[in-house]
Amino acid sequence: MSLLEIENLNVQFSTGKRTVHAVSGVDLRVRAGESLALVGESGSGKTVTALSILGLTPPAPTCRVGGEIRFSGQNLLGLSESRLKAVRGGEVAMVFQDPTSALNPLLTVGTQITDAVQSHLPGRRRRDELRGRAVEALELAALDKPLERLRQYPHQLSGGMRQRAAIALAIAARPRLLIADEPTTALDVTVQGEIMETLGRLRRELDMALVLVTHDLGVVAEHSDRTAVMYAGRIVEQGPTQQVLANPQMPYTRALLDATPLVGAPPKERLRAIGGAPPDLADLPEGCAFSPRCPYAIDICRTTVPELTRRGPDRVAACIRTDNGLVINGTKSPIPASFSTVSKSSVNPASSPKVLARFTDVALHYPVRGGLLGRKTGYVPAVDGVSLDVYSGNTLAVVGESGSGKTSLSRTLLRLEKPTAGLVTYDGIDVSQARGRDLARLQREVQVVFQSPYASLDPRMTIQRILAEPLRVHGEPVERDRLARLLESVGLGEDALDRYPAAFSGGQRQRIAIARAVSLRPRLIVCDEAVSALDVSVQAQVLNLLGDLQAEHGIAYLFITHDLGVVRSVADEVAVMQAGQVVEYGPAERVYAQPKHNYTRELLANAPRQTAGAL
């Protein structure tokens, strides 16, 4: 018998007149000790499904949950809050994406774990027994020096250690099912692998089932027995992980695999992006929800919602086309047509590129102030003696984990920070001293695309005003035609001009931010984690767009990122930063093929290399 059986789960959110069908007719089974991956992009319903198992969805009437969720035969949806509490944390526990907000900052790690243990044990226990249990849980979660950790507060631990503490908290009462919602997404690449390994080991040692909610196919490939792929609130494919990834039966799964940037891919290759954007859950298209973006869709797909049909032992998929014999495996999905048809090699000939921007021994120290008079008592070296060159028409990728100084470095070029020492030059201009005509050149020729598509556009301005601003500042004409052409170059229509940023999805906003950046025909664009906040399918679109613009206009990019896979498709040169210093710097080919520094090797080892082929 299955440990967890979900039957016909439906979750609806109502806000005002809108009803959002977050989850529609989901069936899932998890056997004891099994690991099930729930995969999907944002808005696919994977997190809502996970939350409804624990009864953590918002109360009615905002949210209505229908169907059955049986945990060892008992329907959790019918339980009273007090009965549910016994299950929650006791038999079913959860690990969240962000350990910083999952732990109480005012209580020690020890207190939080002993509280959890006490609340799930009958009767009062002695203090040292509870402590013993807590230490055991910390040891299981592979936190070093558990006795010391008990007395520490969450802020005294690093991100990875915090997630381990959260895991210890979750397993303290020995649950039979652990739900992990994007457990490694908020962590640095080098820590991600270790955390996933710990979860895998715990599953075996404690004979615990694991529901792994994630968007990362690399994690899925390595850490799950079975996989369920969700799209627009439905399960569209389910089966043993190896089979699903090696031989997908639903075009969406295929496309998701193809769109994932891999460090093993050929350099500077166009990604196979999925066109369009995920559907609006309040206004789903008729028929198959994926049909508007599906390269294989035919008329019947647009009128009939496909049922999940059997595709082998323990395998189902919801696609009319593959059910009728269409083979999507083997052949990669078609490369999407680009709106700019210029191919890279034809426009950007090997006319020896010249140095456009140069960092020479750049250091940036943030002062630490203390005492009554706010005197400087020390400093934090964010960037420590970095020398790099950005060549015209080329892409320099600066790769590093959080706190490595990669963003601080880029801010010196953008004149948002003044370097403490060293020199930043752009085309011979000293960036920090630029005045008059030189300054005006920098303002026109060096632009930026930030990480968060939600923070980089002023929410109170229409797209028209946002795009017109740089042109107006530099005294250029701002006819509507010109702005419309700008939008067209990033794949958006003229009707976008009169709307506000809130009307657009993350990917669309990032396109608008790119349109603003290219409006003055810049020669260099700083992309600060420009695609990190986007879903895989949309990420590929934006990366391709950046590549097209480079090919067409010879724009150079300084590409700041933590993700070596993402960089693969854009970088000509790679610099790896650690603790404010460049530890490896060279042509992308060489860095990927023969990394010299240990840290680079470690980063590469932890990046997704292949999703399907390796299995």
Add this chain to the structure above:
Amino acid sequence: MTLIQLTTSSSRKIAARLLRMLLRDWRVVFALTVFVAIGCAALVSPFITDTMTATDTGRLLRGPGPGHLLGTDNLGRDIGARLVGGAVVTVQVVAIAVGAALVVGTVLGLLAGYLGGWVDAVVMRTVDGLIAFPLLVLALTIVAALGPGVNNALIAIAVVITPQFARLVRGEVLSLRTRDWVAAARIVGVPTPVLLYRHVLPHLAGTLLVFTALQASTAVVAEGALSFLGLGVQAPDPSWGAMVASGTNYLSSNWALSVFPGLALFLTIAAFNLLADALRDVFDTHRTN
């Protein structure tokens, strides 16, 4: 319905829908009713100055009744007429004192928050110094130094409220200036005044509106207190605060003398507070985004 949904349509439509949203709120309707009443009173008062200052020793301290609807005071003046006259000062306090504090405080806060450095140090230390004193004590000190009178009372009220605006605005600017859209504007070279006006100020509008309504009620209280102590409006001109003050001596013989101006003050202050409440409810949904 939230502002987030509203922002997807054009700005004129937003304004229209916002207005409809507000007009459905009883607090807003109440506040507007009070404001219209005060406004009408202030407009009418120049035509009845004779009535409100005419003394009549034959009719001292009458209770409410025919002839004098709200009764008469210790000099036989009509309380109703004096209430109408007192509205003028209230309007002046809100329009002049609070208005000046809003403008000056916002500009100072914007400069201090955005420019930082010595500008910030000078402005904020001054603000800290002024805020360190209890509001009324400071207002009293200023009027005592300048001499009693309506104009000086208005100056005093403006001076004590300005730092509140400056501090609020500076705090908001400190967080707004680090936003990516501000950085993006700086990078293309948008001049600082334009940047503040276009990318920072609009985001403060909601907060400022709520805060202004709250400060207006504080200002009305302060004026009432100053006039109560004889430092604001001077006799024979009427002021609600002064009326309450003189009425306290005659509470046993005519309660109406203190109660009606007190009620007028209460309604005005309540109106501003409730309006601030309602506005906050509307704008907060946006700020959580």
